[in-house]
Amino acid sequence: MKISNQIFTGIIACFVLVACDNDKFPEPAVKDNVSFELDIQPILTENCATCHNPTEVDPDFREGFAYESIEELIDEGDVIPGNAEGSELVEMLEGVSADGNTMPPAGPMKTLNIGLIRKWIDEGAKNN
Numbered sequence: 001m002k003i004s005n006q007i008f009t010g011i012i013a014c015f016v017l018v019a020c021d022n023d024k025f026p027e028p029a030v031k032d033n034v035s036f037e038l039d040i041q042p043i044l045t046e047n048c049a050t051c052h053n054p055t056e057v058d059p060d061f062r063e064g065f066a067y068e069s070i071e072e073l074i075d076e077g078d079v080i081p082g083n084a085e086g087s088e089l090v091e092m093l094e095g096v097s098a099d100g101n102t103m104p105p106a107g108p109m110k111t112l113n114i115g116l117i118r119k120w121i122d123e124g125a126k127n128n
């Protein structure tokens, strides 16, 4: 009986450890070294380029054209490399832009997508 109690306690302790470990993931876990080509462009293609193309609306976010558009946003100060928090683009993605622009207009994307874009801007908004 005593031994089985110890085993039982051991098993509970294992569960508690595993549960505590999972507490690290309430926010999206965003990796380091986000790649524009591999991570960001697919998000823009899927969520933005349907409207943001030459026949609909500027800036153009299609593959092959999007980074040039990002460079314009950097020139205009809407994307500040190294400072996602201060970037107007991020405010638009989070739906908290002062001028009321939310992108996509239908409502915010998955938090993981926004997290990746934030990380990529914080890492320098590079064409990588």
Ligand code: HEC
Pocket: 044, 047, 048, 049, 050, 051, 052, 057, 058, 059, 078, 089, 092, 101, 103, 104, 105, 106, 109
């Ligand atoms: C349903 C169509 C649609 C989708 C999808 C969409 N946009 Fe837009 N976007 C617009 C329209 C229309 C405007 C122009 C709004 C205006 O001028 O008030 C705009 C404007 C913008 C601007 C502002 C340009 C400027 O000069 O200030 C940015 C930046 C932008 N969108 C980024 C994005 C991003 C990034 C995504 C994807 C995450 C996205 N948009 C998805 C329709 C869309």
